[in-house]
Amino acid sequence: MHSLIVNEWIKIFKRPGTYVMIGLLVLAVIATGTLNKVYGEQNPTVNPQWEQQVQQQIAQDQKQMSELPPTAATYKKNLQRQIAINQYRLEHKIPPDNEATGWTFIQDSTALISFAGLFTIIVAAGIVASEFGWGTVKLLLIRPIKRSKILLSKYLTVILFGLMMLVILFGSAAILGFALFGTGDGNTTHLAYANGSVVEQNMLLYLIKTYFLASIDVMMITTMAFMISAVFRNSSLAVGLSIFLLMVGGQITTLIATRYDWAKYSLFANTNLTQYTDGVPLVEGMTVSFSIIMLLIYFLVFQLLAFGVFTKRDVAA
Amino acid sequence: MSNPVVELKHVTKVIKGKKIIDDLSFTIEEGEVFGFLGPNGAGKTTTIRMIVGLMGITSGEIMICGHNVKSEFEDALQHIGGIVENPELYKFLTGYQNLMQYARMVKGISKQKIDEVVEFVGLTERIHDKVKTYSLGMRQRLGLAQSLLHDPKVMILDEPTNGLDPAGIKEIRDHLKKLTKEKGMSVIVSSHLLSEMEMMCDRIAIIQQGKLVDIQQVHDYVQDSKQKYFFEVDLKKAAAILKNLPISYKRGENGIEVDLEKEEVPDMIQFFVEKGIRIFEVKPLAKTLEDRFFEVTTQGEKVHA
Missing domain, CATH: 3.30.70 (Alpha-Beta Plaits)
Known part of the structure; x- marks a missing residue:
């Protein structure tokens, strides 16, 4: 298995496109970093009267909440969260960290995870389909190795590639963030709101967790792209459909969720696990275990389709 | 007669309700060059792909050195080296990197073995160039090298001479001769080029519309002088x-x-x-394979018409 993954890895890295993808990802980090530096607040010192400010904010939020119509449930929940966190700040004398630091930059860079995901999807979509496109699949499959093993090695390679993209994103964001914005005042706690209460978290652990959780939807869509690639042998279809879903899947699901309860069974309602650790669930009554089970079901369906079709397929043409 | 290296027993292939291969049975002996002849669409490629496991077998079984292709895929394929039509290789890799890909997939292939195979097919000078710079003949040679890495007992070539010029065809023929003589390999080769087959093969099976029409020993001119x-x-x-x-x-x-x-x-x-x-x-008036071929295949057509 090890040597099969090496093979796939070589096939990915002997193509210039891969380096273009990595380059674009690093460039995106540099671009956001530069923009933040140039247009961000220049000298954000801690306001000595921050307690008053926070109190004002709480009052404002509470007023807004009481005025909201009952249909805006999601918005209301977000306000609730904001109020809870601000009250926690007052109680424990933790000033809000408006200041841009390397830490916040790493956190802001989670927005680029879907960018890293995009490239992983492209790799996943091509890894089976292009063997068919190149015609190399014939020579690949007449080795004394079971097809399921070959497909598994390809899937593991995709996951490894995805992890590598995440590490590159995290690493370049960290290097650039600390270089441009410094490490801040050493206050490395993060306030998270979960199940109606506020908890303090270590910043580094929090960030790693955030990256991991934020990449779940990317990994799920990558798995889907891989499945389409193996089933339909068509990388354009796999790329197109997956990226479309990556871009709008979440929004459409949110839209449906405001009206129908069954939205909670859709893939995108469950990919965002941060809604349980730091936020509010999309549909009332959803729990972490529910989401994990849903994700596992989707994952299994994708894999069964991919492996079922790929191992049985007649290789013609 | 020695042991059969490849054995087809009542092999049938149905695609979308249509019988592509109909109850095909034959055996291939050690060290034999076995030709597979038939008009386009007769099922040559389908049969070859079933032998190497690229296509599923609807019913019947195929044994390679005593291993069932369906149930003991890994053991059976260990003994097979093949080129399926024009060898499609990774163009963005060098010839050597291509061979490394395949070498990694079987245990115990040394660098020495790779060099030896490269030498055998005469690609030593260009092996570190990218495959996209290769001519068709060179790709064919690299394809041959790829199939020899794990010292297979059976070589399977599907239309190996397609698109090659006469010199290239002769080269492939010479290589095959060397392989069967020196290494005792069996070769299964399919083609619709009759003269080619006549020169290469010991035995030829003619198939038409998925059925075995005839198996013939290629005329041995030395022994039978009449x-x-x-x-x-x-x-x-x-x-x-x-x-x-x-x-x-x-x-x-x-x-x-x-x-x-x-x-x-x-x-x-x-x-x-x-x-x-x-x-x-x-x-x-040598009764050529061609005569026999047309005799046999036109008869078949009449029956079906």
Whole structure:
């Protein structure tokens, strides 16, 4: 298995496109970093009267909440969260960290995870389909190795590639963030709101967790792209459909969720696990275990389709 | 007869309700070059792909060195090296990197072995160039190298000479000869080029519309020296004379056909000359594979029509 993954890895890295993808990802980090530096607040010192400010904010939020119509449930929940966190700040004398630091930059860079995901999807979509496109699949499959093993090695390679993209994103964001914005005042706690209460978290652990959780939807869509690639042998279809879903899947699901309860069974309602650790669930009554089970079901369906079709397929043409 | 290396037992393939291969059975012995002949769409490629496991088998079984392709895929494929049509290789890799890809997939292939194979197919000088710079002939050679890495007992070549120039075709032929002679490999080769097959193969199976029509030993000219000769002569006169002789002959157009050994040909000519029969032309009528092929396949078509 090890040597099969090496093979796939070589096939990915002997193509210039891969380096273009990595380059674009690093460039995106540099671009956001530069923009933040140039247009961000220049000298954000801690306001000595921050307690008053926070109190004002709480009052404002509470007023807004009481005025909201009952249909805006999601918005209301977000306000609730904001109020809870601000009250926690007052109680424990933790000033809000408006200041841009390397830490916040790493956190802001989670927005680029879907960018890293995009490239992983492209790799996943091509890894089976292009063997068919190149015609190399014939020579690949007449080795004394079971097809399921070959497909598994390809899937593991995709996951490894995805992890590598995440590490590159995290690493370049960290290097650039600390270089441009410094490490801040050493206050490395993060306030998270979960199940109606506020908890303090270590910043580094929090960030790693955030990256991991934020990449779940990317990994799920990558798995889907891989499945389409193996089933339909068509990388354009796999790329197109997956990226479309990556871009709008979440929004459409949110839209449906405001009206129908069954939205909670859709893939995108469950990919965002941060809604349980730091936020509010999309549909009332959803729990972490529910989401994990849903994700596992989707994952299994994708894999069964991919492996079922790929191992049985007649290789013609 | 030695052990069969490849054995097909009542193999049938149905695609979308259509029988592509119909109850095909034959065996291939050690060290034999086995040709697979048939018109386009007869099922040659399908059969070959079933042997190497690229296509599923609807019913029946295929054994390779005693291992079932379906249930013991890894053991069976260990003994097979193959090129399926034009070898499609990774163009963005060098020849060597391509070979490394395949070498990693089987245990115990040393660098030395790779070099040896590269040397054998004569690619030593260009092996570190990217495959996209290779000519078709060179790709074919790299394809051959790829199939030899794990010392297979059976080589399977699907239309190996497609698109090659005569020099390239000859090269492939020479390589195959070397392999069967030196390494005792069996070779299965499919083609629709009759003359090619005649030169390469020991035995030839003709298939048509998925059915085995005929298996024939390719004529061995050294052992069996009798051949048909055509004499263009005055038919009436010749017939009158030959009537009294113990020679069997056949009337052809403008002449007669006689089975003779090579040594008897001058005697026959002399005989005619002495009898005052004018000879316009004498030529050997080798019953070629081509004749047999058309004979067999057109019969088949008539049956189906």
